[in-house]
Amino acid sequence: MTDQFNTWQAIQGEVLRRIHARDWPPGHPLPNEVDLAAEFGCARATVNRALRALAEDGILERRRKAGTRVALHPVSRATLDIPIIRQEIEAQGKTHDYTLLSRVTGDHPICGKALHITALHRADGAPFALEDRWISLATVPQATSQPFATHSANEWLLAHVPYTHGDITFSAQPAKASEAEHLKTTPGAPLFITDRTTWDHDRPVTVVRLFYAPGYSIRTTIGERP
Amino acid sequence: MTDQFNTWQAIQGEVLRRIHARDWPPGHPLPNEVDLAAEFGCARATVNRALRALAEDGILERRRKAGTRVALHPVSRATLDIPIIRQEIEAQGKTHDYTLLSRVTGDHPICGKALHITALHRADGAPFALEDRWISLATVPQATSQPFATHSANEWLLAHVPYTHGDITFSAQPAKASEAEHLKTTPGAPLFITDRTTWDHDRPVTVVRLFYAPGYSIRTTIGERP
DNA sequence: GAGTGGTCTAGACCACTGT
């Protein structure tokens, strides 16, 4: 019982300090929770809280019976916040503008019979992102009665249609002629692309591809310690 | 006390069910923890655990005194695992190959006097990513004695130099002539780019830009429910 | 000021898994 560490943040800080000081190098096993609690002069639950948070950050690896170790391959684990485009633009102090380009029904390999929508988002009048979206009519029949003329389908979906999970892919691809035209750039220009699919349990909700205008970037932090 | 929900996962599931069922639509306030614990027939700590996890996922918003609400703008919050390039390639069942292209010292706006390294990563012989890295010699003087001829600087840094935080930016940019040559593509081809800066407290450790060969994408999931 | 979430405690039982 060398010192007193009352809060889980203090314990987390002390563990990080020992890792940084190489008292506990990568791969090194930590004492078990009971021993650490005794050393820190606190309850085991408090130690557990601190170590669990570090494990969620990818800094520690924990397994029952095997114990806790400093992660050998400290995979950087970053949390991405993916905002609504309107919020993203307004957060920059710019004015968001939305234009519906087309709205038809068709068939999509994942969504089945679906509403197909293309639209353009502008920031202070400049093209910001081109949206190419399919909304499954089997899952979201109410979409038929929505015009999506003045507001993004994304916002309507978030407010009215629940989803359980989804996946997102980021990539870079050359602009096709039509994409270049809407984004006021040249064909072949590098576009940052996000592809998103969302599901409500096993039913597809929507599939959307966003083409961002050249110069777009997405930023995140790792190991932020406030 | 309608039903019994013993585990925090069960409570989380029930809360999600009510959100999906629109019992609690976006913006709706939840009962406080004491009332929920009584309703679910469990301890308040268990309710707290469930709601805290949902708040970390961005599904709920919690403030002392103000209470808990269903998030009004359900920002998708995704966790990105950023692996070491060698692991990323080997996870695809391919062979990783590393070639040092250059190694000189110079000055960098953030790192100051720094070791400047460029290198190429290959997967099964095909160009995978071009690495352009600066290592601060003020923070990491030991780097001077490292050749980085056969192993990536990233792996050496992770194993030997601690960092406290960093930031990552993703973007799409056209290949310059030299980049195109190393990645065996054409100048102007869209490249997926990651820019990473890491710090040890207030001291810069390394600044690295990775140019990924065309076709690269990065994927993540949201709201995964195992 | 008062209500809410944030956290700590001490103890207990359970679930997983390495040996």
Next chain:
DNA sequence: CAGTGGTCTAGACCACTCC
């Protein structure tokens, strides 16, 4: 089998913040 982390409980005090 036995050791470890995972979780729950009941109660308590604290910190923040809205009114």
